[in-house]
Amino acid sequence: MTPPQTRGTRLLRKLAGHRAVWPLLALAVILIVDGFVAPGFFTIRIVEGRLFGSLIDILYRAVPTALLALGMAVVIGTKGIDLSVGSVIAVVGATIAWRIHEGDPHFVILLVALGVGLLCGIWNGFLVAVLDIQPIIATLILMVSGRGIGLMINLIYGGTNPSFESPLLQGLSVGHLGLIPTRLILGAAIFAVLWLLIRRTALGLFLEAVGGNAAAADLAGINARLIKYSAYLISGVCAGWAGIILTADTHTSDPVSVALYSELDAILAVVIGGGSLAGGRIYLGMTLIGVLVIQALTTSILTSGLPPEYNLLVKAVVVLFVLLLQSNNFRKAVFSLFRRGTARRGRP
């Protein structure tokens, strides 16, 4: 082999091995295809004093999933998983509708909603960190019963899918601050807080240490239980925020169908962002890219004029493809096929 070729392939392999490349490439491809399919996809206009355009729409719709996925990234970093986030949203939504019906001040309701998210986190954390139950089963309990609890809360005052008005909560969800939608600012703020917490305090190090090897972390003097517990609290509060945004968006509490499959989207986003379910790593920024890949895909299927029925199928295929690209074995197989092809062609 000649030196430049080796250097080239080495560079290529290095690039291919970097965790940010494949998700970013996928996002870029999706957006470029969109640009071709839908003219004016990239234009951002100002309509009625707010930013307007497909790119803004993708960001706007991605916020609830992004919040879930950020919390999920932290939990997955500790080798856990939180299946209950969709159900937490249902409970939070039902609580908001109930307290508004009771006439509480809306600022208090905001705190109560976050408190409900925290409470769900306390429950999950108790099962995982204190009782040592496998996370996937522990959070399955709340996933199965959470939507039922939401329905029960609605029944307290006899409402089925009650609707409500709340200027404060709707301002947070669908309102806009200057040109920018409030929920984008809210999402960015929560991301910033989480990032500072994970990357600028010891907590992030501890979380990753516990995820990498809980026993070793424990021996090194980290209180592994407490650290695991904190991950579920973070996830619960993130789900609480997502619940506030989603509930205020639809003006109603619909525990059966709100945020259906959102926990799966959140987990997918983390995995597309390069987070391994085996734990030990928290990539907050990459998780956001994963969320954007999923949301850009959904939006582009809708704008491309394909029937919405194709949404799930296309999503599954693209997600599987991105995951396959991240697998070493698959890349090796494809590369060796490719190399054999070029070698054969190179022969006289």
Place this chain on the structure above:
Amino acid sequence: MRERYLPLVATITVFVALFVTGGVFYKHFFSTLVLGHILADNAFIIIAAIGTTFVILSGGIDLSIGSMIGFVGVVMASLDTMGWHPLASAGLMLVFGLAFGAFQGFIIDFCEIQPFIVTLAGLFMLRGACFMVTLDSIPIRHPFVDAFAGTNIPLPGGGFLASSAIVMLVVLAVAIVIAHFTRFGTNVYAIGGDRASAILMGVPMRRTTIKIYALGGFYSALGGVTYALYTSSGYPLAGTGNELNAIASVVLGGTLLTGGVGMVAGTLFGGMILGLIATLIIFNGSLNGAWIMITSGVLLFIFIVMQRFLVSSFTLRRAG
């Protein structure tokens, strides 16, 4: 040796206790008629859950069950409108289930992606495929469906064993044989118990993984066939969320989600407990669907905590 049966005994005890409670509170509850109906109504979930038991025993998970049930239904229904015999379309779908499961198993092993994620993609893929086949509910009008619904074995006491329940009991027997009397079954337990040791002992990893998920796919397709014949229709949203019911049935049946410990027979009673809760709440009349979800959750919680302490007693003994 006796501890192995403890979770199974606990499951059966809970089932009998629930059934007797129902009999005490409601007239006509304690009868073979109610029992037969619970068996028939939950047959498709239990069939799918039997396949999932193998997947979970090996330490994996299969989330694609619910979508598979829906997909099998819509394909069988649309083939019916083209004049296929239901048995022919059922055969086709069983082969499809086997192949799809094998495909998932291959990706899980070859690409080393977590089963959770691969079967999650499978969930989305099959549900999307459902919507591409049809958006409406399609009836299956073939006379065979009526014949299937009409077949039953009378039980003493006025009840009867419906055809779907018969199918379920037959495939359960087959699964018990596979799990406890074949080399494949032993390999499944070995992989679930300790993956590294299994590899060192020479368990063929890739072949076994592919077989496990193929078996899971086959059983969930069979669950779909049973569901389609039982409801004599195909509906693209059918089976939504059933993967959770199936997994809950397996857990209630005493199988540990960590893998390696559990029995296929337990899944039957796990599924029956879930069905019994729903029936009890329907018998009550004043309670609603929310209660079914909450009670299932509470029961799941009790079982999981119970298993947790059983397992810690195992490991303590092993360490000592």
